[in-house]
Amino acid sequence: MLASLAFPPATSDSTIPAVLHLKTGQSFTGRNFGAPKSVFGETVFSTSITSYTESMTDPSYRGQILVFTTPLIGNYGVPVNSAPYDTQDVGVVLESSGIQCTGVVVSDLAEKFSHYKAIESLASWCTRHNVPGITGVDTRAVTRLLRDQGTTLGRLAVGDDASAPRPESHEYWDPSAENLVEQVSTRMPYTLNPQGDVRIAVLDFGTKANILRALVRRGASVTVLPWNFDFNAVRDQFDGLFLTNGPGDPKQCMEAAMNVRKTIQEWDKPVFGLCMGHQIIGLAAGLDAYRMTFGNRGHNQPVLALASSGSIKAGRVYVTSQNHQYALKLEDPFPAGWEPFFINCNDSSVEGIKSTSDSGKRVWGVQFHPESAGGPLDTIEMFSDYVTECRMVKAAQAASKPLLDAAFTAPPERIAVSATA
Numbered sequence: 001m002l003a004s005l006a007f008p009p010a011t012s013d014s015t016i017p018a019v020l021h022l023k024t025g026q027s028f029t030g031r032n033f034g035a036p037k038s039v040f041g042e043t044v045f046s047t048s049i050t051s052y053t054e055s056m057t058d059p060s061y062r063g064q065i066l067v068f069t070t071p072l073i074g075n076y077g078v079p080v081n082s083a084p085y086d087t088q089d090v091g092v093v094l095e096s097s098g099i100q101c102t103g104v105v106v107s108d109l110a111e112k113f114s115h116y117k118a119i120e121s122l123a124s125w126c127t128r129h130n131v132p133g134i135t136g137v138d139t140r141a142v143t144r145l146l147r148d149q150g151t152t153l154g155r156l157a158v159g160d161d162a163s164a165p166r167p168e169s170h171e172y173w174d175p176s177a178e179n180l181v182e183q184v185s186t187r188m189p190y191t192l193n194p195q196g197d198v199r200i201a202v203l204d205f206g207t208k209a210n211i212l213r214a215l216v217r218r219g220a221s222v223t224v225l226p227w228n229f230d231f232n233a234v235r236d237q238f239d240g241l242f243l244t245n246g247p248g249d250p251k252q253c254m255e256a257a258m259n260v261r262k263t264i265q266e267w268d269k270p271v272f273g274l275c276m277g278h279q280i281i282g283l284a285a286g287l288d289a290y291r292m293t294f295g296n297r298g299h300n301q302p303v304l305a306l307a308s309s310g311s312i313k314a315g316r317v318y319v320t321s322q323n324h325q326y327a328l329k330l331e332d333p334f335p336a337g338w339e340p341f342f343i344n345c346n347d348s349s350v351e352g353i354k355s356t357s358d359s360g361k362r363v364w365g366v367q368f369h370p371e372s373a374g375g376p377l378d379t380i381e382m383f384s385d386y387v388t389e390c391r392m393v394k395a396a397q398a399a400s401k402p403l404l405d406a407a408f409t410a411p412p413e414r415i416a417v418s419a420t421a
């Protein structure tokens, strides 16, 4: 009996040297765990204190070396990541089928782990997925640097490379120059829960699995389409459009944004986007997107609602899960037919936009992850709001009646916001 409770053997007692080099000239030494190989990537930090498994399988971390500010990482191990496929699940337990970040940086790797679902250590999982890690780094020092100088290109140099000269600055690979979405989006359309009563099309920029779970659990049939699929050619078959998160610069997906612009102009069904999806909706609305200094990555980002809509009440602050480097520019005035929906309480960046209630449109975008895996579920009901709205529009159009817009009638209160706020 007791034997089954014993810790599995430690799998990383590596003494392989490793160094994190930043393009700006700083280096941090430590020990390698996971794959004994060197990588380039964009060095970013996350303040999340749990869910390293979900973060590392989030396709939005593609091309990035992920620094965890929480010192002890790996103490609850890694679970089995495959779920038996049926119409109610999405085939994985974590956020995608593999590790998406290029490398990981931790202060203190837990070599022993304990969790009833864990089957292996963080180190052995990284080895299996050929992803290198470094432990023994003062991640607070790295984070303070990144906060000052911004997200910085980096090199995780492992083994012999650790004692080799630093790379020349032109040698650092810049993932944001690539269309990373192309690498993580589904190649072929597929449908989950085909018997669902409302049909939602999902444009996949690199979806986290929990977005699909959140829609399926609310009874929707979910058809996942490649990011550059011509949705306008098939839109009559659907009751709603959802735009997912995804890696890299949203302007790499301008073509998709212009297709969404056409959808919004010509189609009156509900459209909801989050993170990259929100940025795509913003570009479609005529807003601009910019690169933030160090972005927001963590599970404790407070956002203030500026307008009421569905379960969201103007004037309330919601704590949210986030992982982004880019943001929409706060313009004053906003483009006609659009209004800011949320604003970040820490840095005043735009956290959400929506179509105005007099625009005749039903479009919402949020920079954060309401389905948060991991993180707080303060805004999870936005998924219920959206699926309910799809149902109402479908029912009203089937009955050819004018729509009584109960779920999203915006109360008069508004919180004024300006670009100089």
Ligand SMILES: NC(=O)CC[C@H](N)C(=O)O
Residues within 6 Å of the ligand: 060, 244, 245, 246, 247, 248, 249, 250, 274, 275, 276, 277, 323, 324, 325, 326, 327
């Ligand atoms: N998680 C996301 O969808 C991130 C969107 C975009 N890649 C950014 O970094 O801002």
